[in-house]
């Protein structure tokens with residue numbers, strides 16, 4: 001719990017709106033151990049919520065007017081809840097406005113509300129600060145107005161906010177992990193059925209470490225949507241041969257190889273990546289349960305390689321960091337995490353090697369790109385919840 005942020009949003013709320021907020025929500029970012037871009041292909045992912053979170057103070061406004069205050073951006077945004085107007089854009093207020101509008105669109109009644117929020121989820125780091133904000137809004141409004149929503153409705157409304165108000169056609173992983181996170185447990189999620197299992201992360205003498213490249217490319221969201229479209233193109237082609245195929249989840253390497261010549265070369269590579277990434281999730285879970293860290297290491301390195309060469313969602317800075325990590329005996333695998341084109345790598349590093357790893361990587365990265373790296377320890381935490 002970040003008490004400094006908590007105190008800041010409470011004091012800003014009373015300065016802006018008078019009195020104390022009615023509700024305070026903590027909504028976490030997430031990590032993902034393996035399974036990138038498999039969620040919208042209805043495959044498998046292995047995320048967990050972390051202790052880095054968005055904190056939101058909410059209260060009813062007593063009218064139809066609503067006002068949102070972002071402490072970190074030092075900006076505010078007002079709208080009328082009976083006539084919300086917006087432009088699809090990646091502006092912070094669209095995550096909040098979008099979640100509210102998605103609740104309206106499923107027939108929930110909202111009155112005007114005030115929000116002050118701040119957080120410590122690094123933005124553009126692939127840790128899903130946007131899902132944290134959407135889920136925090138949906139859960140906070142559910143509590144504020146007694147909407148009686150199930151967790152699954154909160155997750156789906158938050159995902160739709162991202163589609164319809166931000167313009168990123170994301171899968172369900174980030175919102176699911178943010179809401180369903182559980183302390184010290186990772187979540188193996190089937191993105192088609194939404195069935196899930198928690199299991200404890202037993203890493204023995206290793207720890208997860210995130211390295212923030214501080215690179216965040218503008219093309220990330222447009223390229224994300226392009227990847228999704230390419231996967232859909234692959235599914236359409238295969239469906240003409242195998243009517244049972246509804247998503248890349250239903251596709252095997254054998255099917256792909258049989259029809260390779262009919263594919264556009266790039267679409268083929270994208271589909272191959274997704275089919276193999278789904279297999280990697282399964283193998284990774286087995287290896288983790290057996291504490292076979294050499295196998296974990298080779299799966300993470302091959303996932304990185306495939307994101308670089310087949311899905312083409314990495315960038316030179318990320319490749320440099322992952323190559324550095326994957327060349328070290330004491331590192332049991334490293335790969336880019338999240339949507340791509342920058343953000344963090346996730347690394348499994350031997351505890352006693354962590355200080356040297358940080359020092360060497362930071363100095364080589366600085367020398368090559370003139371950027372200061374940030375490192376985050378991973379503390380797996382509970383999902384979105386009301387603090388007050």
Ligand code: GAF
Nearest residue numbers: 036037170171172173338339
């Ligand atoms: C982003 C998306 F929001 C997720 O749905 C997921 O596709 C991820 O990229 C890649 O695995 O975080």
